[in-house]
Amino acid sequence: MRPEDLPQTVEDYRRAAGAALPPATAAWLNGGAGDEITLRRNEAAFDALPLMPRVLRDGGSGDTSLTLLGTRLDHPILVAPMAWQRLLHPDAERALAAGATAQGARMVLSAQATTPLAEARGAGALCDWFQLYWLGREGTLALARRAADAGYAALMLTVDAPVAGQRPREMRAGFALPPDLSPVNLAGLPRPAAGSFEEVMAAAPRWADLEWLCAAAPLPVLAKGILHPGDAARAVAAGAAGVVVSNHGGRVLDGLPASVEALPAVASALAGRAPVLVDGGIRRGTDVLRALALGADAVMVGRPAAWALAVAGALGVAHVLRLLRDELRIAMAIAGCRSPRDIGPSLIFRQNPPEGCLTASSQAK
Numbered sequence: 001m002r003p004e005d006l007p008q009t010v011e012d013y014r015r016a017a018g019a020a021l022p023p024a025t026a027a028w029l030n031g032g033a034g035d036e037i038t039l040r041r042n043e044a045a046f047d048a049l050p051l052m053p054r055v056l057r058d059g060g061s062g063d064t065s066l067t068l069l070g071t072r073l074d075h076p077i078l079v080a081p082m083a084w085q086r087l088l089h090p091d092a093e094r095a096l097a098a099g100a101t102a103q104g105a106r107m108v109l110s111a112q113a114t115t116p117l118a119e120a121r122g123a124g125a126l127c128d129w130f131q132l133y134w135l136g137r138e139g140t141l142a143l144a145r146r147a148a149d150a151g152y153a154a155l156m157l158t159v160d161a162p163v164a165g166q167r168p169r170e171m172r173a174g175f176a177l178p179p180d181l182s183p184v185n186l187a188g189l190p191r192p193a194a195g196s197f198e199e200v201m202a203a204a205p206r207w208a209d210l211e212w213l214c215a216a217a218p219l220p221v222l223a224k225g226i227l228h229p230g231d232a233a234r235a236v237a238a239g240a241a242g243v244v245v246s247n248h249g250g251r252v253l254d255g256l257p258a259s260v261e262a263l264p265a266v267a268s269a270l271a272g273r274a275p276v277l278v279d280g281g282i283r284r285g286t287d288v289l290r291a292l293a294l295g296a297d298a299v300m301v302g303r304p305a306a307w308a309l310a311v312a313g314a315l316g317v318a319h320v321l322r323l324l325r326d327e328l329r330i331a332m333a334i335a336g337c338r339s340p341r342d343i344g345p346s347l348i349f350r351q352n353p354p355e356g357c358l359t360a361s362s363q364a365k
Contacts, residue, residue: 001312006319010283010304013320017088017307024175025087029306031169034254038247042281045258049290050349053335060338062329068275068298069154069220069241071128074104075325076298076340077288079305079317080279081131081156083112084181088310096309097124099317103325108156108300111143112183117150131156131224134205139190141216146185148218155217156244159235160225162204163197165252207238214239222277227262229269232276242275242297249280249302260291264345267295285327292340293347 007013018026032039064075079100086092093115100107101124108129109120120127130147132155134140144155192203214221220241225248226232232243245263247256259280267276278291279300291299301324308316337343 001315003315003319006312006316010307010320010323013304013307013311013316017310021088021310024170024173027170027173028167028175029088029303029310031167032250032254033165033167033252036169036250036254038254038256038258039250041256041258042247042250042260043283044281045260046281046283046287046290049260049294051286051289051293051331051335051347052349053347055336057336058338059333059336062333063339064325064328064332066298066340068106071106071153073106073298075328076292076296077105077321077324077328078129078277078298078300079105079107079321080300080302081108081110081158082302082306083110083183084114084177085110085306085309086114086181087178088306089313091313093120093127094123095314096305096317097121097127099308099314099319100124100305100321101126102314102318103321105321109152111158111186113185114181115184117147117152117185121151128153129156129222130154131158133158133161134203134209135186135189135191136203137209137212137216139192140213142189143186144213144217144219152219154220154222154241156222156224157205157210157213158224158248159205159210160227160246160248161252163200165248165254167251207234210235210240211238214241222275226266227256227259229265232266233269236270236274240274242277243270244300245276245278245296246300247280260287260294263291263296264294282324285324285329286331288324288328289331289335289337289343290348292343293345295345 007016066076089095093113097120107127108131111131111133130152222242223235223240224244225246226243235243245259245266247259259278263278275297277298278296282299282301288299304320308320
């Protein structure tokens with residue numbers, strides 16, 4: 001696809017991907033658990049957060065940079081781990097890594113990637129975090145060491161999916177993985193044996209396992225899938241280097257709060273002791289701005305990058321990430337924020353009569 005023919009917005013990419021993908025694959029990518037209440041709520045919650053800009057301020061240079069776990073990044077937009085990317089494009093994770101790195105976006109490679117660790121990292125230097133699912137202590141540590149040996153800088157343990165959610169949309173569409181698709185980076189690793197529901201749950205990780213992994217792993221470990229502030233505090237106490245506020249894109253348990261709704265309490269509970277990331281429903285640069293205002297240090301985007309991959313490979317991924325960053329810079333300038341340090345809760349409009357539209361502390365800022 002020629003650059004001039006690329007879709008113009010994330011929403012345009014969503015529509016184009018829906019038209020380009022086989023219906024069953026589109027159902028897998030876009031569907032959620034249950035009645036998809038949480039899936040819809042993730043986006044609706046951002047729409048329900050009006051911004052309150054401040055005017056006649058020095059707009060600065062549009063600085064969006066930050067330091068995250070010791071690495072300087074151009075902006076706070078990361079690419080979330082997503083499985084089975086060869087379903088979306090022949091170049092799969094290689095294209096995603098190349099597009100993300102071209103735009104200075106850190107990428108988290110999925111444990112269910114269809115591309116080897118070293119090959120994905122070779123396609124893009126910022127593909128340098130790796131997601132884990134629990135494989136038992138022996139298997140999980142072996143996988144962590146594989147990631148470290150391949151040059152990855154951090155691990156992200158998904159903690160909110162001890163069992164898979166039921167996703168009726170993809171079930172109705174008859175989605176099934178092709179027989180030649182496999183999680184190549186898990187080859188040869190010991191894994192908990194599949195069995196009854198009770199056996200699967202007995203093998204699921206517990207707090208003691210997270211504490212053990214944080215101590216034993218060769219890389220820092222972030223906990224992904226936190227919604228409760230008490231769980232966030234406990235994860236950091238167990239040694240987690242950061243947390244990701246996430247409801248798994250609405251794909252595991254329906255009826256949960258939107259990630260951005262859970263974010264402020266988590267950020268407050270951690271009070272800067274560890275980085276807080278958030279994913280779920282981010283479709284515009286203004287959504288990134290809202291997440292930062294509510295306490296996130298950075299955000300992760302999943303489906304927007306997947307739609308772009310399906311439509312235009314690495315070029316599409318780079319374009320979507322550039323769109324989001326440009327929208328963030330424009331929104332910051334109009335809101336009166338010179339850098340992420342100027343972004344705070346007062347940027348969110350709150351109806352608070354009789355004080356007016358803002359709290360007293362917000363008015364003073």
